[in-house]
Amino acid sequence: MLRILRDLLRYNPEFRIGIVLVGFVLILSVLASFSPYPPDQVYVVPPDVPPSPTYWFGTTSRGQDVFWQLTFAIRNTLLFGGTVALISRVLALVIGLVSGYKGGWIDRVLMSINDTFIVMPLLPILVLFYFVMRDSMSWLILALIMACLGWAYDARLIRSVAMSLKTREFTQSSVFSGMSTREILVQEHLPYVMPIVFSTTMNNMVWSIGLEVTLSVLGFTDINTPTIGGMIYWANQHTAMVAGIWWWIAFPTAIVVMTFIGLFLLAVSMNEYIDPRSRLSRMGGAS
Amino acid sequence: MNGYLIYIVRRLGQFVLVVFIGINLAYVITHATPIDPVEQSISAATSFGNTAPDAIEQMRTSLRELYGLGGSPVEQYLVFWRRILRADFGPSMSAFPTPVSTLIGRALPWTAGLLMISTIITWVLGNLLGGLAGYYQKSRGLKLMGVIAMGLHPIPYYILALLLLIVFGFLWPVLPIAGGSAMNLPQTWTWDFISSVLMHAILPALSLILIGIGSWFLGMRSLVSNVVTEDYVVYAELGGVDRHRILTSYVMRNALVPQVTGLAISLGGIFNGAVITEKVFGYPGIGSLLVDAVYAGDYGLVLGVTTISIVGVSIGVLAIDLLYPLLDPRVKVR
Numbered sequence: 001m002l003r004i005l006r007d008l009l010r011y012n013p014e015f016r017i018g019i020v021l022v023g024f025v026l027i028l029s030v031l032a033s034f035s036p037y038p039p040d041q042v043y044v045v046p047p048d049v050p051p052s053p054t055y056w057f058g059t060t061s062r063g064q065d066v067f068w069q070l071t072f073a074i075r076n077t078l079l080f081g082g083t084v085a086l087i088s089r090v091l092a093l094v095i096g097l098v099s100g101y102k103g104g105w106i107d108r109v110l111m112s113i114n115d116t117f118i119v120m121p122l123l124p125i126l127v128l129f130y131f132v133m134r135d136s137m138s139w140l141i142l143a144l145i146m147a148c149l150g151w152a153y154d155a156r157l158i159r160s161v162a163m164s165l166k167t168r169e170f171t172q173s174s175v176f177s178g179m180s181t182r183e184i185l186v187q188e189h190l191p192y193v194m195p196i197v198f199s200t201t202m203n204n205m206v207w208s209i210g211l212e213v214t215l216s217v218l219g220f221t222d223i224n225t226p227t228i229g230g231m232i233y234w235a236n237q238h239t240a241m242v243a244g245i246w247w248w249i250a251f252p253t254a255i256v257v258m259t260f261i262g263l264f265l266l267a268v269s270m271n272e273y274i275d276p277r278s279r280l281s282r283m284g285g286a287s
Numbered sequence: 288m289n290g291y292l293i294y295i296v297r298r299l300g301q302f303v304l305v306v307f308i309g310i311n312l313a314y315v316i317t318h319a320t321p322i323d324p325v326e327q328s329i330s331a332a333t334s335f336g337n338t339a340p341d342a343i344e345q346m347r348t349s350l351r352e353l354y355g356l357g358g359s360p361v362e363q364y365l366v367f368w369r370r371i372l373r374a375d376f377g378p379s380m381s382a383f384p385t386p387v388s389t390l391i392g393r394a395l396p397w398t399a400g401l402l403m404i405s406t407i408i409t410w411v412l413g414n415l416l417g418g419l420a421g422y423y424q425k426s427r428g429l430k431l432m433g434v435i436a437m438g439l440h441p442i443p444y445y446i447l448a449l450l451l452l453i454v455f456g457f458l459w460p461v462l463p464i465a466g467g468s469a470m471n472l473p474q475t476w477t478w479d480f481i482s483s484v485l486m487h488a489i490l491p492a493l494s495l496i497l498i499g500i501g502s503w504f505l506g507m508r509s510l511v512s513n514v515v516t517e518d519y520v521v522y523a524e525l526g527g528v529d530r531h532r533i534l535t536s537y538v539m540r541n542a543l544v545p546q547v548t549g550l551a552i553s554l555g556g557i558f559n560g561a562v563i564t565e566k567v568f569g570y571p572g573i574g575s576l577l578v579d580a581v582y583a584g585d586y587g588l589v590l591g592v593t594t595i596s597i598v599g600v601s602i603g604v605l606a607i608d609l610l611y612p613l614l615d616p617r618v619k620v621r
Contacts, residue, residue: 112300113308115301115305116301119600119604120305120308120555121554121555121558124593124596125313125316125593127581128316129316130581153552210443213446214444217563220581232445249449253450260442260443261437261442263441264437264440
C-alpha cells in the first residue's frame, strides 16, 4: 500500500497535485473544530468587512467570519459527499458483483433497472422531493436519496469486471471447494474490484457534491446547515455580487473548485494506476 | 436485418421501463412521504401576504383533487397515471388559470433548442479535438488543451455559469446576460428576433459547452491512443496509407462507437446542467420554469416539468440508440 503511494507520488504529477489540493481542503475542514464562533449564529462579527489580518477572508453581511464559516461549510460538504459515496458504493458493489457473477435473468433484470437509473434526469426528481419534503429535508435524508439514485454507473463497471472474474480458474476451484456464493463474492472477487471502488468513490463524490451545491444554491436543501452551496445561497440572498462583497462568493467558489479538481485528479491517477498499460508508458517516459 | 429488429425492440422496452420507473418514483415521492403535500403547498403559497380563509379552503379542495388524494391507494395510483397519460396537470397555481401544459409547451422549445445545439457542438468539438490529441500525442497545443479540459471538466455547472456571468456581466459587459431574447421584439421569424435569440443563447450555451467538452475530449483521447497501438493501424501506416485517412476512417470511426453510447448515457446529466444554467441566465426554458414553480409552491407545474423531463430525456436517449446501428454495423449481425 505504501509502495503504491510512493510510486504514484513519484511518477504521477496528477496524483501529486490532487493530493495537495485535497489535503489543503481536508486541513481546512478539520479547522472547523477550532472555530471561535458557532456556525449557526449571525452577527457575531462586524458585517461586510473586506479581507484583513483580523478577518482573513472578510466577513459576510450576516456578520459571520467567512474563513470560519467556510471551514464548517467544507466539512459538511465533504461529509455529505463521503456519506453518499459510502452508501452508494455498497449498493453498487452488491448489485454489480451479484449481477456479474449470477448472470442469466437476474443479470438482465438488474441491468435493466441499472440502465434506467443511468439515463434518468435526477435533478427534477430531487427538486420534486424537496418540493414535497420542504422543511423536513435534512442533509442526511438528501444523502440517502442521492445514494439510492447514484449507484448505477459504477455498478455496471463492477459488473463487467465480475463477469471476467467469473470465467477465471480460481473461481472454479472456489466453487468446487464448496464455497457459497456469498463467500466467493466477498472473499475472492471483492479484492479484485477494490481499486475500481476507490477511483469511483472520488468521481461519485464529485457528482454528489456538485448536485448538492446546485440544490443548495437554489435554496432546495436545509439552508441552515452551512454548506458551500448554502454559503453561496445566502450571498445571493444578500445580493453580495452587486453590493461589491465579492469575498463572500469568491472564497467558497475557489474552495469548491479546488475540491473538485483535487478529487477528479485523484480519480484520474487512480484509473491510470489500475490500467497497467498507461502506467508503463508513463514510467517509460519518465526514465 | 433480424438483429436490427431485436435491437430496436430491446431499446423500445428500455425506453418504456425508464418512463415507467421515473413516473413511479414521482408517484412514490408525492404520495408515500409522511408529509402532507397539500398543507405544504398551501403554506408555501400563502406565506407571502394574507389570503382569505375561504380562498384557502377552495385551494385545499382543488389541491386534494389535483394530487388525487381521494379514494383507495389503488384508485389514487390509477388517477395519477391517467393524468400523466393525458398530459393533464390541471391549471397552474402561480399563473392561474393558464394550464400547466401550455406553460410547459411554451418553455419546451427554448430548452430543446439550447440543449440540442450546445450538446451537438460539445460532442463534435470534444471528440474532434480529443481524437487529434490522441493521434498527435507530441503536439504542444493539444497537450495544453488536455490540461485545460482536465481543469474545466470537474467544475459544477453552477460555478462555471456564475463565473461567466461575473466576467461577461460585470467585468466585460458585451453579451446579454439574462432572458431568451430582447424584450421589445415580437416573437416572429424576423432577422432581428432570430439574431437576438442567438445573442442571448451564447452565454448559456458557452457554459454548457465549456463544462461538457472536457469529458468528451479526455475520453476520446484515451480511446484513440488505445486504438492507435492496434496492429491494423500500424499495418496501415507501414502500408503507406495517407495519415489523414488513417485518422478519420480507421482510428476515429472505431473510437467514436463508445462515445455515441456515452452521449446517450450522459444525456440526463446534461439536462441537469441545463436546468441550472437556465436559472442562472434567466433563460425562459423548462429549468427556470421548474425552479420558479418550486418557489411559488405550484405543485401541478413541478410534477408536470418532472414528468416531461423524464419523458423528454428518454426520447433523446432512444433517438441516439436508434441511430447507433448506423455507426456500428455489428448490431445488425448479432
